[in-house]
Amino acid sequence: MTEHLTDEFNKLDACIHCGMCLPTCPTFRVTGSEAESPRGRLFLMRQFVEGQLDSPKQLAAHLDPCLGCLACVTACPSGVEYNTVLAASRERLVQHQNPVKRGFRRLMLRHVLPNPFLLYLIKVMTRVYEQSGLQQLVRRHHLEKLAGPMGQLEQFLPTLQPGAPLKTGQVFGENRKGRVALFVGCIMNAAYAQTHQATIKVLIANGYQVFIPKQTCCGALAHHSGEMDIASALARQNIDDILAENPDWIVVNAAGCGSTLKEYDHILKNHPQAAVFAEKTIDVIALLAKHPLEGAMHTLNLTVTYHAACHLHHAQAVHHEPYLVLSQLPGIQLVPLTEAEMCCGSAGVYNLAHPELSLRILEDKMDHVKNTGAEVVLAANPGCMLQLETGIRQAGLDMKVMHPMDLLALAYAD
Numbered sequence: 001m002t003e004h005l006t007d008e009f010n011k012l013d014a015c016i017h018c019g020m021c022l023p024t025c026p027t028f029r030v031t032g033s034e035a036e037s038p039r040g041r042l043f044l045m046r047q048f049v050e051g052q053l054d055s056p057k058q059l060a061a062h063l064d065p066c067l068g069c070l071a072c073v074t075a076c077p078s079g080v081e082y083n084t085v086l087a088a089s090r091e092r093l094v095q096h097q098n099p100v101k102r103g104f105r106r107l108m109l110r111h112v113l114p115n116p117f118l119l120y121l122i123k124v125m126t127r128v129y130e131q132s133g134l135q136q137l138v139r140r141h142h143l144e145k146l147a148g149p150m151g152q153l154e155q156f157l158p159t160l161q162p163g164a165p166l167k168t169g170q171v172f173g174e175n176r177k178g179r180v181a182l183f184v185g186c187i188m189n190a191a192y193a194q195t196h197q198a199t200i201k202v203l204i205a206n207g208y209q210v211f212i213p214k215q216t217c218c219g220a221l222a223h224h225s226g227e228m229d230i231a232s233a234l235a236r237q238n239i240d241d242i243l244a245e246n247p248d249w250i251v252v253n254a255a256g257c258g259s260t261l262k263e264y265d266h267i268l269k270n271h272p273q274a275a276v277f278a279e280k281t282i283d284v285i286a287l288l289a290k291h292p293l294e295g296a297m298h299t300l301n302l303t304v305t306y307h308a309a310c311h312l313h314h315a316q317a318v319h320h321e322p323y324l325v326l327s328q329l330p331g332i333q334l335v336p337l338t339e340a341e342m343c344c345g346s347a348g349v350y351n352l353a354h355p356e357l358s359l360r361i362l363e364d365k366m367d368h369v370k371n372t373g374a375e376v377v378l379a380a381n382p383g384c385m386l387q388l389e390t391g392i393r394q395a396g397l398d399m400k401v402m403h404p405m406d407l408l409a410l411a412y413a414d
């Protein structure tokens, strides 16, 4: 085992088996099984490291359903770095995976996700499917069942926003408070291009000049699946390209990307600029919370509730900032969401890999969302947005999902 993995696995010693993380773990709550809890998973990781498991598959069977939501990290009184031991275990487990499956995944992570043209093409095709009436036909007659297990994925398709992705080199607004690089991401830039436009509008109104630096995929999916060489290569590329522009801040509006960018100093331990990059990275709502909102805003007269994306709340410790910013919008009634910080079951591609478990976790979330009576549910992560959209559609609720920046941009509408 390499030295850095030995260091990570030494962190297993911090677990005192108290069980305080169990009630916060979505997979434990749904299954009631110790092996699907943080404590159980840590125990299995230790057995794996000490060579006490017959096969790596015994560990993979329980790590695969882990959402990586990090609610256990927030709950742990002993400071167990579950996220780092999880990443180390996954890095070791990938060596034992089926080479064909792994090869396909590596192809997607290295050559499809970081390719804006391919993602835009997929978006255009999906919009044709959605807008032509074909999707309605499929859903009305349950034709997705003809596609077997793959058909389950149809229910998670987001309603894609129109609009072309942002391009490298674009600059917006005047610099009064700072010059910020907008990290556009891969899926966010293709699927939620309008949210980027909204983010730019809000930042300009608040005195920031926004530019789009040369960049690539943040590497979150590669990191979470244990493909560390790909995650490291993407991290190196982003550090070189974005820091070359010397931004005051690197602003992100997708919680999953933001938490990965902030982990670059951990992914690339010996990179001289990784820590600077991580320190400059900030979620847009945390940046806006630094000062009172500026500029004239419309009164919106809306009841909204806020779902705290795991990778913003647990991974980036952005807790009170969204409430601070949203409470400044005129006419907004912000209704508290019970267990707002509990995962919605999206977690990257989790809803595609584990659709049944994902939907069971979503059911609890939707019960709480429904009880708020809100007209809009806000979420600052594309995965959560599409998962909540699925929940609302399946529950037949008259409610809309929005990114907080879309709501702020409405208040700042011309």
Ligand code: SF4
Pocket: 014, 015, 016, 017, 018, 019, 020, 021, 022, 038, 039, 042, 072, 075, 076, 077, 078, 079, 080
């Ligand atoms: S709360 Fe922390 S110390 Fe307690 S069982 Fe969970 S991981 Fe271990």
Ligand code: SF4
Pocket: 024, 025, 026, 027, 028, 036, 037, 038, 041, 065, 066, 067, 068, 069, 070, 071, 072, 073, 082
């Ligand atoms: S990351 Fe989330 S799903 Fe995984 S063990 Fe921790 S609380 Fe449970």
